[in-house]
Amino acid sequence: MKLYDGGKAPNPRRVRIYLAEKEIDVLLEAVDMNKLGHKSELISSRNPLQRLPVLELDDGTIISESVAICRYFEELHPEPALMGVDAVDKAVVEMWQRRMEMHLLLLVANVFRHAHPAMADWEVPQVKEFSDANKPKVMTTLAWLNAELKDREFIAGDRFSIADITAMIAIDFMKPARLQVPEDHKYLLAWYKNVKMRPSADA
């Protein structure tokens, strides 16, 4: 088994943090996205969408999409549970993972990809007005999330989950997108400090 990895980008990090939390060792093959390695024949032939990471099983089966890769490992190694423990909990974790993905990570990515000069060859065409339109939406999500975190330790409840990983990489991604968590969002900032202290955050 081999994981084609993409370095510092949010999705490769998401899977590496997940694996670190699970203490699962997987052979990583570095792909340099700065040199457009994700558009190489090596990756394109495995994932026509030219996105990383990509997991290749020993029989040649390809699994792309970060959350699908995590699902594969979650099924094989249920403990510690990062995607829920029973029907209700699995649904609640998936709800929060998707909320963090569609209403935070995606919005931050839209701000970044449609405005940053380094993304001009990646996001064609860049639509600056769309980048700007996403900025207040990010702030709306952050305010909501701050209020949600008043009464619980983690995004999806009292247990660290994949929803925390997605939210953490989204907030990390705000830096290159030139966005900041407002200083008065104390519950959100306390949660962020807490998850960033976990050893997995450096994966």
Add this chain to the structure above:
Amino acid sequence: MKLYDGGKAPNPRRVRIYLAEKEIDVLLEAVDMNKLGHKSELISSRNPLQRLPVLELDDGTIISESVAICRYFEELHPEPALMGVDAVDKAVVEMWQRRMEMHLLLLVANVFRHAHPAMADWEVPQVKEFSDANKPKVMTTLAWLNAELKDREFIAGDRFSIADITAMIAIDFMKPARLQVPEDHKYLLAWYKNVKMRPSADA
């Protein structure tokens, strides 16, 4: 248990089709999205994102996000499997479900929401240039999907799955977005005809 339903919109349909395939009866409460019922106190208090559908369990637990609602029922009623049968299959189905969501349904929604006059109060601000930017991306996905379907019956393999549901509602959604599947995409059109003939397609 009660499902707050949203009529003809893609996500409410996604869950109703899933439930029809499973032959699961759930009490539906109609919410009129044309009258902005999704922004009412009834829905906002249950899902601050003001999106439908929303599932409310008997103990008051709220599950929003279509795929999370499906996950809940999949865990309780595994047969017929619509989200995979083992670790590899579950991961492959999730990969395809996500590909159809992020690289088809979302792109079609972008075309529609950022250009259609009826969406002016829903998508603020509408960015016409962004709508246009998504059109060729939809067509790229369709061409890829057509080639993929040459050698198999369903999106994620030889079994109907949630990935087919997401792809079908995305293609249905192309009509109000004023997009069309090219006539020479014969494998994609054969698949579409096949899934539209299933009784669940009318749910």
